Amino acid sequence: MSDAPGILTHAAVMTGRSLRISRRNIDAVITSLMLPVMLMLIFVYFFGGAIDTGTAYDSYVMYVVPGVLLLCAGFGSATTAVAVSEDMKGGIIDRFRSLDVGGTPVLAGHVAASTVRNLVSTTLVFGVALLIGFRPAASLGGWIAALGVLLAYIVALSWISAAIGLLARTPEAAGGFTFFMSFLPYPSSAFVPVDSMPGWLHGFADHQPVTPAVEALRGLLLAQPVGNAPWVALAWAAGILTVAVGLSGVLFKVRTA
């Protein structure tokens, strides 16, 4: 008989499991890779010519890429909800519980795998962005800060997505619930400047999590002044993460009672 393993061992094993499973789930991998790339091409080539982003940007592609990266993170994180919901539906969660594995390590494994998936798809989207004319000008510090903001955003979205997976009664419903996360970049400065939206929308667009994140990413990657946007973005991510972890802890207890 071995010593009871700790929460870190459990989380590590769970991460390995989620990574193996997501690697084999080819459909989901292709969707989460193709969709953001397609959307980027649509925005740049179909809509881009009609969108006036002001004189600060040489071309629309320079403006839109950071937003597409966040959109991509939204799609990628949403699959976490489906994966968590599948776990809750099947018997595997009872097996984990009977092995004394808590809810947090199970979700942490999903979130860690989601983060890795997202980094892969972000890299691909970024590569395509470079091909179609995106030219970042960031310093080393800027790159690191941009990566930090993106990571925080991905982890927070993945964990809230995991909580949604616990909330939904079926994997299909879980997929539907995450729709709002994919939708959130649209009423923000991700694709068009907030000034160009109707006045009543400004309050929301200026004060929702995507706007500071996209402003921070854009400023850092293009070496423009960012003000306090990175800090606001990180604060949003920390707040969302706190709520998501707390909420999922409660939901896990309720769902497995």
Next chain:
Amino acid sequence: MPETMIEAHGLTKSYGERSAPVRVLDGIGLQVPRAGVFALLGPNGAGKTTTVRILATLTTADSGTAHVAGYDVVADRRRVRRAISLTGQFAAVDETQTGEENLRMTARLTGLSRTRARQRAEELLARFDLTDAGRRQVRTYSGGMRRRLDLAAGLVGSPEPGVFFLDEPTTGLDPRSRRELWTVVRDLADRGATVLLTTQYLEEADQLADRIAVLDGGRIVAEGSPETLKARVPGHRLDLVLTGKEAYLRLATRAVHHSPGTLTLGLPTDGTAAHVRALLDEIDPHRTDVDRFSVHSASLDDVFLALTGATTEPTEAPDHV
């Protein structure tokens, strides 16, 4: 190790709205001795799964107490979890992992090192005849293989001989896979394990169990060895295929088994030629009402129907093997 491995007193459990709760368990008491197979037999909705989930610490009873391997299932939850292994109704394995990966993962979760986990996975694959399939993803497995892998995964962390909870382990399996699983369960018991299994198949309980508790409507309506339960009904049954509806209706009150669709009635008998001859003469003096007859040994089905008052067979009856 205690002599009574599973012990429960007065378990109750209700689900649903506070204003209109549905009582699933209505005072369940159990005493399961060490080593051997104990079957909880009952139709769907009788409370079998809820009982198992309470004993396996996955849910708590509204009232009553239970001890497994000597530990309280609420206060000593962790110790209980380390002493038991559970195989639920839904196979608790990942479809997109291979059999070997599933076992290795489970072994790592119980605290084995990478090397030991790999060894343990190999051992269990061999023992459950899955070595060849070990490198394939579980989604390619048959129902029987899945169940065996599930059992193996339940065994990974538990010290043997342990306590096994098998919730409807053969539901949905073909006859051959069911037989294979029975062998596995018997083998576990022979090694000293205490197995509590739930089933809606009387034949399964009859074949496997040393003791059977019949569960109906959240209560235990009978308990004993398969033999003592079968002794509760006459040893044999004379099944008569009647020639007409009038004869069927006239004799129906005397029958213990009714099958109006085929005009068949089953009457109790001791199975001797003298009794069968006398019975036939008595019920059909003009020799026109009975078309054909056959004599059966009483099965647990007869006991079950007598005890639960159920009038229909389980909807998903097993193929007889």
